[in-house]
Each structure stands twice: as structure tokens, then as C-alpha cells.
Amino acid sequence: MTELAANSTIGILGGGQLGRMLAVAASRLGLHVHVFDPAPDGPAAEVAREATCAPWEDEAALEAFARAVDVVTYEFENIPAEALEVIARHAPIRPNRRALSVSQDRLTEKQFLTELGLKVAPYAPVEDAESLASALEEIGAPAILKTRRLGYDGKGQARISGPEDIEAALEAIGHAPAILEGLVEFEREVSVIGARGTSGPVACFDPGENRHEGGILRRTTVPAAISEGQAADAVLIAGRILSALDYVGVLGVELFVTPEGLLVNEIAPRVHNSGHWTQNGCTIDQFEQHIRAVAGWPLGDGTRHSDVVMENLIGDDVAELEGIAASGAALHLYGKAEARPGRKMGHVNRVTGPA
Amino acid sequence: MTELAANSTIGILGGGQLGRMLAVAASRLGLHVHVFDPAPDGPAAEVAREATCAPWEDEAALEAFARAVDVVTYEFENIPAEALEVIARHAPIRPNRRALSVSQDRLTEKQFLTELGLKVAPYAPVEDAESLASALEEIGAPAILKTRRLGYDGKGQARISGPEDIEAALEAIGHAPAILEGLVEFEREVSVIGARGTSGPVACFDPGENRHEGGILRRTTVPAAISEGQAADAVLIAGRILSALDYVGVLGVELFVTPEGLLVNEIAPRVHNSGHWTQNGCTIDQFEQHIRAVAGWPLGDGTRHSDVVMENLIGDDVAELEGIAASGAALHLYGKAEARPGRKMGHVNRVTGPA
Numbered sequence: 001m002t003e004l005a006a007n008s009t010i011g012i013l014g015g016g017q018l019g020r021m022l023a024v025a026a027s028r029l030g031l032h033v034h035v036f037d038p039a040p041d042g043p044a045a046e047v048a049r050e051a052t053c054a055p056w057e058d059e060a061a062l063e064a065f066a067r068a069v070d071v072v073t074y075e076f077e078n079i080p081a082e083a084l085e086v087i088a089r090h091a092p093i094r095p096n097r098r099a100l101s102v103s104q105d106r107l108t109e110k111q112f113l114t115e116l117g118l119k120v121a122p123y124a125p126v127e128d129a130e131s132l133a134s135a136l137e138e139i140g141a142p143a144i145l146k147t148r149r150l151g152y153d154g155k156g157q158a159r160i161s162g163p164e165d166i167e168a169a170l171e172a173i174g175h176a177p178a179i180l181e182g183l184v185e186f187e188r189e190v191s192v193i194g195a196r197g198t199s200g201p202v203a204c205f206d207p208g209e210n211r212h213e214g215g216i217l218r219r220t221t222v223p224a225a226i227s228e229g230q231a232a233d234a235v236l237i238a239g240r241i242l243s244a245l246d247y248v249g250v251l252g253v254e255l256f257v258t259p260e261g262l263l264v265n266e267i268a269p270r271v272h273n274s275g276h277w278t279q280n281g282c283t284i285d286q287f288e289q290h291i292r293a294v295a296g297w298p299l300g301d302g303t304r305h306s307d308v309v310m311e312n313l314i315g316d317d318v319a320e321l322e323g324i325a326a327s328g329a330a331l332h333l334y335g336k337a338e339a340r341p342g343r344k345m346g347h348v349n350r351v352t353g354p355a
Numbered sequence: 356m357t358e359l360a361a362n363s364t365i366g367i368l369g370g371g372q373l374g375r376m377l378a379v380a381a382s383r384l385g386l387h388v389h390v391f392d393p394a395p396d397g398p399a400a401e402v403a404r405e406a407t408c409a410p411w412e413d414e415a416a417l418e419a420f421a422r423a424v425d426v427v428t429y430e431f432e433n434i435p436a437e438a439l440e441v442i443a444r445h446a447p448i449r450p451n452r453r454a455l456s457v458s459q460d461r462l463t464e465k466q467f468l469t470e471l472g473l474k475v476a477p478y479a480p481v482e483d484a485e486s487l488a489s490a491l492e493e494i495g496a497p498a499i500l501k502t503r504r505l506g507y508d509g510k511g512q513a514r515i516s517g518p519e520d521i522e523a524a525l526e527a528i529g530h531a532p533a534i535l536e537g538l539v540e541f542e543r544e545v546s547v548i549g550a551r552g553t554s555g556p557v558a559c560f561d562p563g564e565n566r567h568e569g570g571i572l573r574r575t576t577v578p579a580a581i582s583e584g585q586a587a588d589a590v591l592i593a594g595r596i597l598s599a600l601d602y603v604g605v606l607g608v609e610l611f612v613t614p615e616g617l618l619v620n621e622i623a624p625r626v627h628n629s630g631h632w633t634q635n636g637c638t639i640d641q642f643e644q645h646i647r648a649v650a651g652w653p654l655g656d657g658t659r660h661s662d663v664v665m666e667n668l669i670g671d672d673v674a675e676l677e678g679i680a681a682s683g684a685a686l687h688l689y690g691k692a693e694a695r696p697g698r699k700m701g702h703v704n705r706v707t708g709p710a
Contacts, residue, residue, distance in 0.1 A: 006676060007692060024379050027402050030688025030701060047382050049401035283635055283661075283685050283706050298681035305661055305709065306638075321361060326653035330638050333385025337362060346385060351638050354660065354709055 003198070003296035004070050009034055010291060011069030011091065013083075015042030015051065017334040017344060018075035018271050021279075023047045025287035031295060036065045043334045044075075056083040066090035073249060073294045077103050077269055078150050094198075094294040095249040099269040102245065106148045106179050109267060116244055118237060119263045121256070122182035128175075132166050135180040142183050145169045147176040157215070184263055186256035190224045193275035194238035195250045195289040198296040202242050203289070204235045205282065206304045210254070210274050216342065220274045220310040222281060223355075226257060233262050241267060250275070250290035273344075277308040280330045280349035304355040313346040315339050324348055358553070358651035359425050364389055365646060366424030366446065368438075370397030370406065372689040372699065373430035373626050376634075378402045380642035386650060391420045398689045399430075411438040421445035428604060428649045432458050432624055433505050449553075449649040450604040454624040457600065460503045461534050464622060471599055473592060474618045476611070477537035483530075487521050490535040497538050500524045502531040512570070539618055541611035545579045548630035549593035550605045550644040553651040557597050558644065559590045560637065561659045565609070565629050571697065575629045575665040577636060578710075581612060588617050596622060605630070605645035628699075632663040635685045635704035659710040668701040670694050679703055 004010075010026050012019045015037025023033040023044050034050040035042075045051035050068065054061035056079065066072060066087040073094055084097055102112045110123050124135035126145065136143060147156035158169035160180070189212070194204040209224035210217055224231070238253045241264075245251075252272025254265040275286035284292075284300030292299055313324075318339050325331055333346035359365075365381050367374045370392025378388040378399050389405040390397075400406035405423070409416035411434065421427060421442040428449050439452055457467045465478050479490035481500065491498060502511035513524035515535070544567070549559040564579035565572055579586070593608045596619075600606075607627025609620040630641035639647075639655030647654055668679075673694050680686055688701035 003677075006673065006688065007690060020382070024382060024402070027375070027379060027690065028687055030690040032401065032690065046387065046404035047379070047402045280638055283683075283704075292680070298677070300680075300685070301683040301706075305706070318361065322358075322653070325647070325655075328638075328656040330655070332383055333361065335362060335382065335385040335387065349638075351656075351660070 004031070006030055007032065008070040008295065009049070009068065010295065011036065011065060011072040012044065012048070013037075013072065013074035013079055013087075014076045015039060015044035016075060017043045017336075017346075019044030020047055020334060021287045021332075022073070022075060022271065022291060025285070025291045028288060029291060029295070029297070031291065034065065034069050036062070041337075043336060046335065056080045059086050062086040063090060071294050071296075073290070074100075075270055095247050095251070095269045096245070099245045099247055099251070103267050103269045104149055106146055106266075107177075108148075110179065112244075113241075113264050113267075116240060118240070119261060121184045121263055121265070123179045126178040126180050129166055129170060132170065132178075132180060133163060136160060136163060136166070139180055139182040144181045144183065145173060145178050146181055147173050147178050149176070184256050184258060186258045186263070188225065188257045189254060189265065190226060190230075190234060190257060191220070191252055191254045191272065191274040192234045192238040193250060193252055193272055193278065193286050194235070194242050195286075195293050195299055195302070196242040196247045197293050197299050198248050200243075201299055202239045203299045203302050204238050205275060205278050205286065205289075205302050207231050207234045207255075208274050208277055208310075214342070216314060216344075217273045217312055218314075219312070220277055222277050222304065222308050222310075230257060230262065237262060237264065249293045250286050273312065273347075274310075276332070276347050277310040277349055278302065279332065280351055281306045281308040281355070306355055307352045309350045309352055311348045311350070312344055313348060315341040315343055315345065318345045359386070361385055362387065363425040363650065364404070364423065365650065366391065366420060366427040367399065367403070368392075368427065368429035368434055368442075369431045370394060370399035371430060372398050372701075374399030375402055375689060376642045376687075377428070377430060377626065377646060380640065380646045383643060384646060384650070384652070386646065389420060389424050391417070396692075398691060401690065411435045414441050417441040418445060426649050426651075428645070429455075430625055450602050450606070450624045451600070454600045454602050454606070458622050458624045461501055461621075462503050462532075465534065467599075468596075468619050468622075471595060473595070474616060476539045476618055476620070478534045481533040481535050484521055484525060487525065487533075487535060488518060491515060491518060491521070494535055494537040499536045499538065500528060500533050501536055502528050502533050504531070539611050539613060541613045541618070543580065543612045544609060544620065545581060545585075545589060545612060546575070546607055546609045546627065546629040547589045547593040548605060548607055548627055548633065548641050549590070549597050550641075550648050550654055550657070551597040551602045552648050552654050553603050555598075556654055557594045558654045558657050559593050560630060560633050560641065560657045562586050562589045562610075563629050563632055563665075569697075571669060571699075572628045572667055573669075574667070575632055577632050577659065577663050577665075585612060585617065592617060592619065600624075604648045605641050628667065628702075629665075631687070631702050632665040632704055633657065634687065635706055636661045636663040636710070661710055662707045664705045664707055666703045666705070667699055668703060670696045670698055670700065673700045
């Protein structure tokens, strides 16, 4: 199977806001959606035709889900490998499992990128206090200790200023397998949202410039304040990664702009928060591009028609709703009932002019 | 109640493609949707949190529906007045029932427009062969006999070339109460999609130019090939109608451009097929504008950023899907299982350049 017929069903693993916006994009193409989400009442289920709420360990539920859909994709990368094995027996998974396994593990990811000839921040694997001490000697302080797996929005990380922080840092990440990463002096962080179709074509959205606060993306500005050459390099890097992984779908690539060129910070095998601007900056947004790719359909036109500043609405930011709604900006809310601190409640796309 | 809180629920009467795109727009704003549709498996239900499938005569179902939502709106105008009466006891209906009753009846609509001082095609009420004969004498042939109620996409109409057609025409429309309408020599047909919020502000999208085939809208081109003065007149007419009806929501106004000025052909108290271009031509489209209005939220920015040609996909047109998907155009499909002749299966928005 390469191309899904009209009225086929896309299975989505994970039912958060990314799954929700993927489901909406699928509906735009007349495709049906079945969401698999261990959490009840997530944002995606209400815009999907079907939803299964079951744990990742429920093999029968996974099998029934996989049998009910034509292709399976996912909105986040930390899906247990065992669950994917069950699913793969009954439905194709796009992007493929290699893309997932590479990006699920920071060490594997760095090795993959290095082998591709791409620059990354200095890093070393960490198993315990001893290997952390020698990694620190090699890389130097300050540095960041990051768990190899399950990191997200600044969780599972500890900053190390010197050898005296070793014990506390290991404690903070629960003594999980980790890497130590050197701090990079960068001018700015940008990201590229790239897409690759089943027959190999690659299409990338224009790079956006990201600003984080407290480890969470706060703002993406498009276009990024980089040179044409840097923008071209960023897109080439994304294309290289997509092809090397024989990737199908949308991939987010975060890059540091440094005096020595572009460094790859991390990759995410899915639609990406820093690509939300495409909803109001392009005819075809990242969500539809992903659905088109995993359905085996032709990629769409992701040319930027407008400049956009995307701002996340986090926690209590949504208290300002009326002012934002009246501001002329495009408001995107995820329908979450409770505005907990640090929780992504929605985002705002401010169109700042024609591209 | 004027303004709905975040996470409120919009009730939508009717579950076709317009309801589907309204539901998607509501989800974008974090609002929940409950669809009421007598037909099973319509396009809207799968993107709504709740769906009730029951006949318009089921008072208990209507009451339960109205009690479960915060405001009720509709995607088509031919809802039985009795059903609206039940609903109105439990939830506000927007646009209001006057807008519905005016537009449900071609005679009432013409009278309303005439009283507003707007020009319409010559018309006369028809009850039977006798009144049709005198109407024909007054208006002249050729003319169109149209049922007063339930006309849609060219149904319930018969063309009359002379007195010899009277019997056949009455037969064709089932001897229903009707009007005879004179044929207007027009240069082009345009439409304006206007919106009005709960506190009275009016915002109109740029006029589009419509081309019908076989009584069904085939294509809308934006901008319409009219002068700035004509465009301003068209928008003023829409604003006049919105205010006169104390309207809340989106209204479609079809106009004939004639050497003597603009004539109002008909109004539709809902989002309109000729407004689908706004999905790819404006930051806020007609569907979100309607949801914002009926939720009592501020209207959004409907400025046109791109020129668009919208083309309906009718019946077998969807057989050409792959070529359209690959063309760079924005494809919108309604997920209907069966492509019957004359059935609207989707539409395509071709962005033809910056506005």
C-alpha cells in the first residue's frame, strides 16, 4: 500500500493538541480518524470519528485499533516499542519505527546526526557518577545532563556548573541513562519543519526563529532573522535527515545558529509546536502536510504567503482570551478544561504582513 | 447571555458539510460542538463531540439537545418552525428566528428586501393557474416559477416561456405556493458574506463572483470583476440587511450586477458555499466568523490576503482527486461515502496570487 483511497481512516497514537490538529487536517481531506490515547478526554478525541482509550500495554486494544485503520501515525515520540510491534503486525506505521527509535534516545539521535556529517553540541554518554565526572572533564562546565529517553519541554534535565553538582544532577534525573551536553554559544535558535512523501519528494516550510522560556517554547517568528544562505543550509539539513531515515511525514528539526554554522539541537519525528505558524502563513499547513504524506498523497503547497509570529498560550495566559480574540490575531485553543501552570492551552498566530 | 465562556458548547442544527466546517472552526476556538441531524452519518457528526440523530418532530430529543448546549445555530434554513419553538424555550438561537422565517419564504424575503429599499427582480405571488396567468401578464415571459419554501440548488423551480407552460410549471412544483420571478438581464452574479456580532459590529468579506451550472454553484472568483463603487455598494447592502434583522452570525447575500445597479437575488441566513474561498484567502474564514459571532465573541480579521478561485467538486468530479491534490491547490473534502450526481463532495480553493 502506498496511497490511501478517499474515505480511508488514519490512526493517530496520542490524543493531545497535536493529534487534535492532525485530526482536523484529516477531516479537511475527507479522511476519517481513529485516535488511540491512554488518557481519557484528551483534546483530539472530540474531533475524531473514533477514539480508543486504553493503556499502551493493552495488546488486544492495540490490535483492534490497528485493524480498524489504514495507516498509523503518532503525535509524540515516546510510544513504547512493544506497542509499536503489535501495531506493525496489522498496519503500516508512518513515520517508520527507525525514525522513532532514533529520536526516542538522545544518544542514538546524536550518533545518527554525527554519522550523517551534521554538527551537534559536544556530548558524552553518562551511566553513573564516574562516567559523568569524566564526561564533565571532557566537555567542560557549564553543561546539561539530559536523560536519554522521555525528555520533553525541559523535563529530565539538570544543569551542571562544576563537579560539585554531580550527585544532585544524577538525583534530579533519577539516575536514568543520560548524556552530558555542552552548552553551545548560539546567536539564535531556528527550526525547520520538513515533510517527505512516500515516493521521496521533500518539501520544507520556511525556517522559524524560536524563543524558549523555562524550557518551553514561547514564541516562533517567521521569517527567522538569518541570511538566505543560512536558511538554505537549514532546509538542506532537514532534507538530509528526512532522506537518511527514509522518512514519511512531517519532521521538526531544531537548529542552533552559531558563528561556526548550524548545529542540530534535536529532531522530533512529528508535527512540531514551532510549525504552528503554518496554519496562518501557508495554504497547506504542517498538519495537512503530515496527513498527506502518511496517506501517500501528494504533498501540498507550503509556500509562505504571510509573515507570522506564533505565541504559545501557557497556563494562565488564557485568562487574556477576550483581548486576544479582539486583537485581529488568529486564536487556536485546544479545549482543555483546566489551565495548569506550564500547560499548553492554545496558541496565537499574529499575521504581521505579506511574505 | 451575550458571551460564551471558553469550553462552552455550540449546538448545530443540520449535519452536512457546512455543519462540518462550522464544527472544525469551533474546535479551533476550543469550543465544543453538539450536532442535531435527522440523517445518520452526515459529514458533521464525526468532528463533533456529540451528535443527536433524531427527526425534527422528536420534541424530547430537541429539548435534551437544547439543554445540553449554550447556544444553537444552524447550517441550513429549512428547519421546521415547531422544532425551533421547542429549542427556543431552552437555548438562544442565533441567527434569530426572524432571519430564518424571512429567508424561508421567497415571498416574505422579497417583501422584506423591498421594504428596506433594496432592488429585487420583479415578482408576484402565485397560488394557482389564475394568479399565475395574471402574474405572467404583469411580469412578462420568460420568467421562473419558484416555490415559496424549501427551494435549494435549483430544486422547486420551473421556467415559463409563455401562457402555454402554466399547467406544466404548476405541476412541476407540485402546485405549492409560489412566486413568479422575472428574468433579470445581469452582467454577473456576485455575493457578499457578511457577519454581525452580538453587540452590533458588522464585518464583510470581499465580494466574490459566482458562476452557476445547472442551478448549482460551480465557481466563485475573488476578487469579483466589479468596480470599487459596486463592491462598496454590495457590502453596504449586506450591512443594511444584517442590521435590519438584528442579525447575529454570518449571512450570504447573492446579488445581480445590472446596468441599473445591484439587485438582491436572495439571502441565506448561514455560512454560504460562495464563502468557502475565505478558508484560503483570509486569516479568519466565514466558519470561524460565524462561530465567533454566535458565541458572542469579537469578530475576527476577515481581510483578504490572497486572491482565490473556489471550485465545487460535484458528483464524479472527485474521481480527479489525485490530480487536484498534486496541483498545489487546497483541497477540501466532506468525507461523503457516495458520489451521487449533483452531490457536493468537496471544493478546491486555488490561490491565484497575493491580494
